[in-house]
Amino acid sequence: MAVSLMHHSSATALIRENALTAPHAPAIIFVRDPSMEGGDETWSYGRLDHEARKIAGWLQRRYAPGTRVLLLYPEGPEFAAAFVGCLYASMIAVPSSLPGQYQHQRRRVDSIAEDASVAVVLTCHAASASVGDWAVSQPAQGLRWAVTDGPEFSDSDAEAWRLRGMDQDTLALLQYTSGSTSTPKGVMVSHGNLLHNSEILCRPFGLDRTTRFGSWIPQYHDMGLLAILLPPLLLGGTCVLMTPTTFLKRPHWWLKMVDKYDITWSAAPNFAYDLCARQVTEEQLAELDLSRWRFAANGSEPVQAATLTAFTKRFAPAGFRSDAMAPCYGMAEATVFISGTGQRELAVSHVDDTLLEHHTFRPVPLSSGGRDVVSCGSGQDYDIRIVDPKTREVLQEGRVGEIWLRGQSVAQGYWGRKDATRETFQAVTADGDGGYLRTGDLGTLHNGEVHVTGRLKELIILRGRNIYPQDIEHFLRARRPELVGLFGAAFVVPVQSPGGGVEEQLIVTHEVRGGISQDDLATLTTSMRADLIREYSIRPGAIALVRRGGVLRTTSGKIQRAAMRATFLEGGLETRWLDVNREVGGLIARA
Template identity: 50%
Template sequence: MDDLRRAAHLVEALRTRAAATPDREALLFVGDPDDDASVHTLTYAGLDAEARRIGSLLAARCTPGERILLPFASATAFAASFFGCLYAGAVAVPVPVPGQYRHQRQRLRSIVKNAGIRTVLTDTESFPEVRDWATEQLGTADPVVVAEDRELGDADTWTEPEIDGGTVALLQYTSGSTSEPKGVMVSHANLQDNIANLQGAFALDPSTRYGGWIPVYHDMGLMGLLLPGILLGNSAVLMSPTAFIRRPHQWLRLIHRYDIGFSAAPNFAYELCVNRITDAQTAGIDLSRWRFACSGSEPVRAATLRGFAERFAGVGLREDAVIACYGLAEATVFVSGTGPHRAPVTRVDTDRLERHAFHPVGPDAPGRDLVGCGAVQGLDLRVVDPESGRVRAPGEVGELWLRGPSVSRGYWQNEVATAAAFHGRTSDGEAGFLRTGDLGTVHDGELYVTGRIKETLVLRGRNLYPQDIEYELRLQHPELEGCVGAAFTVPLADGSGEALVVTHEIRARRGTDLVALTRGMRRTVSTEFGVHAAALLLLRPGVVRRTTSGKIQRAAMRGLFLDGELEPLHAHRDQDLLSTGAEDEAGAA
């Protein structure tokens, strides 16, 4: 950990590792955890050589500080190209391979425009798709370079660039769950400090292996798994995200087969494992060496952590291994984690929580279970009234403000958004805080996150959290199991306030009474939350917009509803209350 912090920059950190342990595995990309032939491996010496080769290629082609787009299917090729960018003094811009959906391509277009992309690095597998995309969007395929082409670049001609800890290493574009994606400028020093914080929080020893399925273009996959695994010298083991979605048990087989001690994923991944993995698929798996099964990136559910621990206790998973963490790209991903003990669960009074008060109650009392995300590591934290800037008293919920070495300098080419998010000043004059946009508090030394400011539903003076409504509907209506929803508000027709709209996916089976289900869901919302759902739409699987990490894009769903672009299997709308959305009810499909 100290060696990583002492390095002048990430290039020095990797080259030091390569010199000390050249033949050690730095990265493994696994196609099938049960098939050794599917594994692609890079040693530290091999990664350094590839980074030097690609670095020399980019240095001859690009100017220092130029942004390089990195759409890759292969994690090993991505890692070599990512470090190749750093070895050239360029800025890496990790993105997914251009998708088939319009909103995915629109997001990529926004990134290309904002970053001023002139060069695209990709792998052999993705080249045809990336070339076609570049021809369509950029007007030419010339900027696209296949990083694995051995005729390009010479490792022996590489020279170290003029960089330091403050040099921008990558632009990590935000997921866009509440707004247009913005490029977070993450420096070498940001990464070095954050990775060291991660290791310290979980007391990870030098033998720990990191791994999982999170995409390498996502902040959790890149800065939470791949880079810590490589730069701490313990190796990273990654698999395809698509393979996990199709066969969730492959994640557990990866943990078992490669003796992974630290893996992380969003809440939905743990739910998917509980709902879809069979006993036959866990035969022969031993999870006793999985020390940290970390849940983060979206609201962490106490019931999900408990269900996952209970479901896989029979194959050795330790109860205290299932933990929670909190982070965001603007703070170089990691902020807090529960460390080597089980995430604490505190039940709080729901009515008081609506008034921004964190008031614990007994386990049998009415309320909401919240999961502690550990102590904040290496950063100053303030819980602040987002309107007045007043630091809130213990027991009060407010916006989480952060300050410290892991916090980035701002958004690329976006001074307005940078000023709004990165220049927070409290009412008593403390300055230089990152305003996270997340609501929460600290209780018994643990950070508790309650929701996001932009997504809080304000209905008749009450503050409700959309994820609570969505979760309660799935809990009470088995037809929704394994699907996702999005709750949001829209203006009332008479302009007097906001109306609640609930959209939810369903895998409708023959004989499912969608009319009765819609009626029951509206009754659940009324009974459990005391509000009226002015519209409720049942949608086909895949329609609810999500980010690459599984976060629900409620703002995007609100826009689709307002524009009348949703085509439900069935819908109920109070047309006297609403002035938006389709006018006629859709019947069952």
């Protein structure tokens, strides 16, 4: 039976109804160690509701409806209580990563707090030292903050709480974008967006209140919050959570969690599946039973066919089914979920890569040279158009352009940015058809399904050829074992040509592990350069090898190619080895 959520007035009303109907049912299971008994903590719907009402009552005593509330929490049920508490109080939740110890982490939180004009910061005891340290610094100084699992929040607050009038148009959330290509912007997500998007996520996969959701994705991230935590709370089901740090230290614990807690829907970015396929040992594999894992959603970054194939093959002995792999497409501006289809075998198109460089999507036999592009399924609840980003002309099937969307899950716009909202959320095609969201993603519709080829702002244009940076990065990792499991960023910079003109030259930066000698680093860059010349007929202007962690990424793990380009041009890139030509070297020297 198809799930119907849209007949409810708000997400608040639905979560409250679930809590009253089944107060003893498990809402959230937080896993610290899936390998031991007692390595988890369970919150029932009754407890979640009580903690949320304590927070909501506290907020209602002090602030007006629509006040922005910054949520700074580690992963765990306390975040869920604060988020639901904001919904209960009819206030606007503003989730963010923690300030952390590094300047770029604090700058992101500073930017969000200032942009959203937050009135108060909520956190928990586990993060209070970090948040308190940040709160006394500029520009956060003077901003009120409170610890929601402390004595300031009491049962009397829960009793004082009152459900205020709200409807599907009421703003529920500011979901800040990852900032992979620009400054993070606050996407205005309404209660109607939350209900509709959860409903259209559940429909193609047959998810309902019996489905167990679970992952390690950060809860402040749109996928972690709106594709893992929120849907089961709206359905009356259960969500199982683990911290990202736990996963990164022990990747097999994610799979152990899926097995032990009977999770049927779990999602992660492409790199997580690659990490598991490479690092899970035979002994760890022998202890897993993944036969009940129905949907392994892959999203948030470009989906690589080779990664999905390797994961499926690696975990087939543990019962993982090839039709469980579920590539999806989504973004914060569309709440989170756009397209995906399950349960089926992986759908991959092998396309002519030369034609793809000229924005033509043409499948060819596997025996021909080409690139594998994974289908992200159908977006049945959206009007989807493929549009020339310059002329705004709607393109025919077989052409690659910018993906435009229209539908009930599309958010209301960017907080406080009227011009950006008009440009991004109110796009009009050349023939006058309006109301579209410009995704900034390049792709096509093939057999009615979404195929994403790259990001418009990151597209590399060299001598009339359109090359996707992730293709270059993936190609080099596939050729060079020293790069496997690490991150790279490819981009172009303008240099003065001998004739006096300006031309773009390719720059490749990539992480390498410690312990590699300078001679071996020199040999590696020579090999990488030869690989690029042979495969792409491109002679790079520079290859920069950096330490592990030296490639900048967003809080959700996306490569920040624009930031890497800026750092390179400013001469601020700390390299372990730099192979650079004279023109690009001169450019850096003038920085």
